[in-house]
Amino acid sequence: MDSESPLTLERLDQLLAPHCLEVMGGFAVEGEDETLPTGTRALVMIGPRQPGFWPTFKTSAEWQDSQPNPMDRWSRRVIGRLACDLGGKAYFPFGGPPYHPFYQWALRSGRCWDSPVHLLVHESQGLWVSYRGALALKVPLEFPQAAKPCDSCIEKPCLSACPAGALTGAGYDVPRCHAWLDEAGQACLSGGCLVRRACPVSRGHARMAEQSAYHMGQFHQ
Template sequence: MGARLAEIADQAAAHRLEILGGFPAQDDPALPKGTRTVLMLGLAEPGFWAHFTSQPEWQDGTAHPMDRWSRRVIGRMACDLGAKALFPFGGPPWHPFYQWALRTGAVWESPVRLLVHHRQGLLVSFRGALALKEDMELPSPPPSPCTDCAAPCTQSCPAGALDRRGYDVPRCHAHLDQPQGMDCMTGGCLVRRACPVSQTYARLPLHSAYHMRQFHT
């Protein structure tokens, strides 16, 4: 890791964020003018949930605490770095985070088409990106965790709503409305949890349950 990248990683770590990947970007019309490098930021476990729930955005009891926290924290990082903060929420228009994640080489499309990260598995979650006006030394891409995987994700949805054919969102919501959907609601999506890499990642069920409530409202 280059010195500049390590410096930014340390700043992110202070907020329980981590750099989940990056890519060189020049003359890309989807990015702010002058962008040379994009760094994708996501949540860092263990420790994120305890940190986040101590923050004023969570404590004030108003809507969208994680989005508001992300804007404050990543926005401040961007100002300090002379960069531009970009977010996967707040549209339309929406920034193409899915495509940006694939460009990093550290994230792939899984067999169920959800993004999968080489350390976080199907629990990967992006909170923002930094568009920097400088070239940056980026690490070599790691191997995909899906290459030699038996793909339990494709057979783990109890509602049959998420598999190789894609994602039937209405069918998923209908399942979550039933008592049989309680496991997904309180512990997180069973497909995401079935990923062997997800199972090594220290996300708390309380954290996953929060995201499920946001999704199923």
């Protein structure tokens, strides 16, 4: 990267944009944090930029080489290279152990919260929120905060959208979800979880059904 450019969130977004990735939040680190390398001053969380993420990813060598886990391998390459360029360290929400505390990091970001169905809900991606990686950086950065969308969501459709009653305010009954997908889950398998789709913030997020179907296929093999 251009060493003359001060690192800002806007500059990071510019570096991520060619890969259809974006900054999805983060937090400043003051003092030492046992989950992060010594000297870390900021943790930046990275996820898909829409529209365009899925078609861009499908042009990658990892998608086209027919080997397992193409999106994880692509994430490691793209975000790992950026971490090296910036003198930081990359973390990923897959491939443990060790497992990194992405859920807790998301809650610390000020742009993501625990939803009424106990999935993360993001201020712009809603229940579609997903992270492809995170960067621990040794430069201080300032992070904007956002308002939790659930506070102004009167109907809370997430609470009643699952036809199997598998994902509700009581939490996520994963075996029950899989049983439904086996028996009558074509709508979920082809377009993604109906609970995630019901969230009004998710509906405003331009994620392609094909991408959701891919992830459902990974989940329900």
